[in-house]
Amino acid sequence: MTLENTLSRIDTDLDAALERLKTFLAIPSISTDPAYKPDCDRAADWLVANLQEIGIDAQKRPTPGQPMVTAHVDGPEDAPHLLFYGHYDVQPVDPLELWTQPPFEPIIADGPNGRIIQARGASDDKGQLMTFVEACRAWKAEHGTLPFRITFFFEGEEESGSPSLVPFMEEHADELRADLALICDTGMVAPGVPSIASQLRGMLKDEFTLIGPARDLHSGHYGGPGLNPLREMAHIIASFHDPETGAVAVEGFYEGVEDISDELRRQWEGCGFDEKDYLGAAGYSVAHGEKAYSTLEQQWARPTLEINGLWGGYQGAGTKTVIPSEAHCKLTCRLVGDMDPDALRLKIRKHVEDRLPADCTVRWDQSLDGSKASVMDVTRPEFERARTALTDEWEREAVFTGMGGSIPIAGFFKSILGMDSMLIGFANEDDSIHSPNEKYDVESFHRGIRSWARIMDKLSG
Template identity: 75%
Template sequence: MSLTSVLDRINSDLSAATDRLLELLRIPSISTDPAYKAECDAAADWLVKDLNSIGIQAEKRATPGHPMVVGHVGGENTDAPHLLFYGHYDVQPVDPLNLWSTPPFEPQLEETPNGTVIRGRGSSDDKGQLMTFVEACRAWQAVNGSLPCRITFFFEGEEESGSPSLIPFLEAAKEELSADIALICDTSMVARGVPSVASQLRGMMKDEFTLIGPKIDLHSGHYGGPGLNPLREISKLIASFHDDETGAVAVEGFYEGVHEVPAEILRQWKGCGFDETDYLSNAGYTVAHGEKKYSTLEQQWARPTLEINGLWGGYQGAGTKTVIPSEAHCKITCRLVGDMDPDALRAKLRKHVEDRLPKDCTVKWDLDLDGSPAYVIDTTRPEFEAARGALTDEWDREAVFSGMGGSIPVAGYFKSILGMDALLIGFANEDDAIHSPNEKYDLKSFHKGIRSWARVLDALSK
């Protein structure tokens, strides 16, 4: 099979490929809003029809929520590697609409200082990324009459609304969806023009607690002084979570299961083109405020965190109300890495709080025990270096194994339910404004993303 001819075909077909993407982007498939249920169905139908048009046997599968799209091709070639490609066709709501410079579901090409972009909701997250893979397969089929691998296509319609149907669907379709390795295109490059393969995703642990002091809100003139103030006590507790000198979390046992980043991965990160000053200044910072002994990228990708997400209590209205409040409240999330256990970490955090409670103060914990471990990928598998080499060839720049500060739960589910590792490769840029007004996807990302997947398919088939 000729890779060169496939790449030539991608170049000549770019205009038509862009038109197909624009057509998909016009469908307002907002999964979280029931008013758009019909549009989510329409997006699934569009994808089924498009996959069928290039010889892929695809169909829409019903769920209690929005449908899944499943397709198969190359099943007769039992000696070829079997790949599962995942993407999602649903998109975020567009509010606030008044901040959009163009209508979110009237996508268009726009010239910017960084080149031509595709402007519209879903252009980067995730329709544009999803279609890079579909277009690569289209070119392979057109040139060679077949694909170099067996491929299962799996498109979800609820990723932006918490994926309520995903786990039951994976469990029910485990045999059908299982493959040698999964491919996920819902990530970004570490810097503009620097291709990336995600090698680790941070996990999450959530908790919430209420400190209870007096039976009722008290008059501060009557009880100010002798009265315990839950807001003061919760402030002291929060201050005890971190060491001011080092920036490290001071909860005993917090770092159990955390591993240092291998030297080769650190080398790739240091040379990946990440602009720390730009990254910090975009958020209004002048310096990084995490663990002082680690670089900004390490803090973002490879170190655990304990963050205060919400803190409230007492009088919230206009003017002054002279009370000692009865309760104070705190919401916490922890980002997890390595082998950290969210349940064990929750127990350590709660012990830290309970050991520091003063007399006449009690704590009530939230009962919604939400948490997921980090996902650390085995990049020693030959497919990972093959994919990294293919990306390096396309972008003429060493591709890097990157980390991700956030979570992509489907990657963990593929591992725990289907027993598959995942190659996470995406071509978004940090300025794509995903989930925000004026979302865009660089035309270069779309074009070279298609070419990249064509090269990756070639590399994985050998």
């Protein structure tokens, strides 16, 4: 049997695949709300039955929260062993009144760029998860077996913090460990531009309070000679960045950061990303970060220090002539490369403490944590084979991209199982994930299935 047979079967079976997806989407598997616990169980049962229907021995595995779904498929002894991850839980649907149709009554409709399937979970992540399952269905129908060993691993708590994920992975590490993890929970950098996310930024969180006078003071009595923590906080916040270059001015902040390669920069420059649209959608006219780097480089490959909350003193209506006793700040850093969140936290705290004037002290929140960035080894042959497969399907050069945010599961695969991850998704920016009227383009679903079949063919060769 040839790859063309499998692709032809995918094309012929598209309407049936869409009906299966609609059945899956109709299950309101909202993991964060205990009222939907039975529906999460039902979604897991549906996945088990769907895999068993195509001859894959799947199981529903209990956890203290929502169940996991696992399955293992044997393959040739010299073939690679791949793990495929997705999640079957979805976000809540509020505000319900903004939906144009009930969120768990999926419809196929005309969208601005072709047909769409609209329902909660269509893009995040049921539609994406099913692209791989449907590729396996078509491959098995044509070949009788799958081309390599596959472990399916589907969780039901991704949208509610994955509290059961790490304990389950640690307990079953030997069962889950494979040569490479495949994750389909990402998107394309621009419509029709296939993308493999190869680096995800990490995170550092911190919070501090500046303490000045022993109590709030009358500004008429102490205004002038009295230290004002809000004013001192403003000085410190302003000192975090160089006003000329936009770079973070904390000493040692960029330790572990490297510039991207010329080849990666070439891919990003030609990937179809529209900076004007991207900035304009948020109400910006120009980029405001590090002046030496493009918008995509700032978003994907550069670290940041952001102030997320700043408060103190009187917050009510009218005026209260007060010098507050305290001022408060919440901050986060997005990390790249080999930046160490624990070492960086110490550098940021030193930066603050070195700038404290007399009669001002600082109190740090000791409960916050951080995680390193995930950087994939794209020199592994699987990555270039997958990129070639995507390029063949979409007739457009596939690109290695970064992600400004984080996908924790990729970090867990690395830290717990010692596995690299390949993140390939077919969502578009306008899919409205987590929002009313979530949708997934039928083209994304169809060509996503075909893409996975091509990738399976390339990785098995």
